[in-house]
Amino acid sequence: MQVNSELILLYPMSIEWKNFFQQFPMEPFSEETVIFLNMLSVSLLHDPEVKAFPDVVTFAFFCRKGNILKLKDMYTSSTELRMGRGVVFHIAPSNVPVSFAYSWAAGLLAGNLNVVKVPSKLFPQVDLIVRHLRKLQGVNASKEMTSRMVFVRYDRTSEATAFISAHCDVRVIWGGDASIAAIRKNEIPPRAFDVCFADRYSLAVLRASAVLELNDKRLAQLAEAFYNDTYLFDQNACSAPHLIVWLGSDIGQAKKRFWEAVYRIVAAKYVLQPVISVNKLVTFYRQAVAMDIKHGDTLDNLVVRAELKSLPYDIEKFRCEGGYFSECTISSLDDFAQIINTKYQTLAYFGFSVEELQKFIKSNRLKGLDRLVPIGRAADFSLTWDGWDLVKTLSRVVSIL
């Protein structure tokens, strides 16, 4: 078995595909897996180079034994016998450096062999994690695990997608709608299936009174949390809010306070590329043709806000990366229930109770929104993603009667 030469093997150094595919799965959260991930975590956290990459540090913390055992409690049950499905083929998103690692870890925890296509664009984070995996190859305690994963890099011209697709049991595709359609042209075996993380739309909801009650320090923390949800990944992660919804009274004042605080953080941290300024203006005028909007007060192009008079059904089509927000006011959460479709992924909230949100989801029987998280945690990885329980999805139940 061979794939054409366009493929770059990042890990291991060489591979006999036939032998690789013939290996057996494991139970979810097997001891070997937990130990291995912990070793990786230790290795990463001891590397001074890693400290420069907060996203890699976060991943290393995710892999720590303590965290994994906590997840084991949440995601396994003593009454159910589960086994990994076999080979999981992960096609990581092309632009987020560390997502490939989370996708891989989820596949591993579910008990699978994993083939991971890392982004074709070069990221130091990818090389860093792969380097530490290579280091673990020489360690005796991880011997069993090291042959159970393959990391590759290739571009669109490669036939590798067709080859690996033909041998996988589950294919996990992260990408925009167009790339998913292109990847799906490659057949997978009859019993295999795709788990797709397509392009999504996300929003944030704030209660005005809660913002007004904050002291300056807490307000700055909220703004920082909002920054991490949005600007940190150029507002281009699926979980980044594009629509900002306000509830309650004194909204004008709350908005002013909130956006001024956000602006201070953005001005201090964000590098605005000239073309993004133009993109925002294009988006604003595109949106102006389709619906009634007003330009929200802003000092410059770092934060651009389109204030809506009403909330149109297709608001999700009018978005721009790099700090562009549509904004509206509603009188109750139920007011925007009718625009929520399957495209909606994350609702980041501030000033709401979990009970309130549960009631909102249940009483409106929503088709979209898979995650409701406090502002600041929109980009957090979880083993439940886009409505999928990844451990359950990537493993199978064995029933014994």
Place this chain on the structure above:
Amino acid sequence: MKNINEILETAPYSLDREAKHRLLNERLHELTHHHYTACPEYRRMMDAAGLDMKRLPDYEELPFLPVRLFKEFELRSCAKKEVVKMMTSSGTSGQQVSRIYLDRETSAAQQKCLTKIVSHFLGTKRVPMLILDSSAVVKNRNIFSARGAGILGFSMFGSRRQYALNEEMELDIENMKSFLQDNEGETIFMFGFTFMVWQHFYKKLLETGYRPDFSHSVLIHGGGWKKLENEMVSPEEYKARLNEACGILPENVHNYYGLVEQTGCICMECKFGHLHTSVFSDVLIRRPLDFSLADKGERGLIELVSTLPGSYPGHVLLTEDVGEILGEDDCPCGLMGKYFRIEGRIKNAEIRGCSDTYASKF
């Protein structure tokens, strides 16, 4: 209030800052009112931008439309049946192209404006013209885009015309020789696209060893430097090498800068290598951070205003080019108006995040 035909009677480089400012304010205000009434999309955009139509600001403060909007919308300020010509930008395959709708008046104004500007450099008498391109470009209506339109637009300055390249894009040496013989002693107007001239004329002259004498010629070329930047060719080198290959004097080589969205209103390069705005248009440089006006010598996004567009709202446009103002009314060449330099295209975004809709949307 002057109409466009009266405005076009003005000598193209004759007005000082103050007089030109007054002219532009009057005309651009008039155009803003016209497009606001006649183009619903433009009206919605201006309303959203908060433009007070009762008290229009100085033209330097008028909202500018990014040129990309002409790829997304059919922006028209005249009835469909009045459209006599649609211009498209030369987008690469798969990309959306700009569509510019011209009625009789705007189309005529474009031609007249071009004549005024180019005559300043070529003289008013028509002269033999050598087109440094292939005749296939205008024959094939499918590629009748900015390139074909440019050739046709400039062709009116030629008393007789000869293409330097055959349909296979090869140098047509035989026909060039007889063309030069027939027009011996006359000024020859050469026209072509910056990169085409380099790739298919200059390089082929070197290859073939043919050394025609164009020491009495004027070359006008446009279309952008992007490809030549890749080959690391500076404007100075461009002129010097052409001089070596065919004898054309560097001061007779004029680059021009223009948008398909503002055809006719081109900015010509003077003998000092500066691009000049005529009285029919103006250039403004904006800071990307807040779109405020940049200082002289400060790089920023190029905004172009034009007195011509009546049939589409293209009188105040933000380009995707980066440049800087070099001065106003004081170029050693003597032309009045602002003069500037282009630094190239705005860089594509480097975006993190997981969505790939960017490429398909823009």
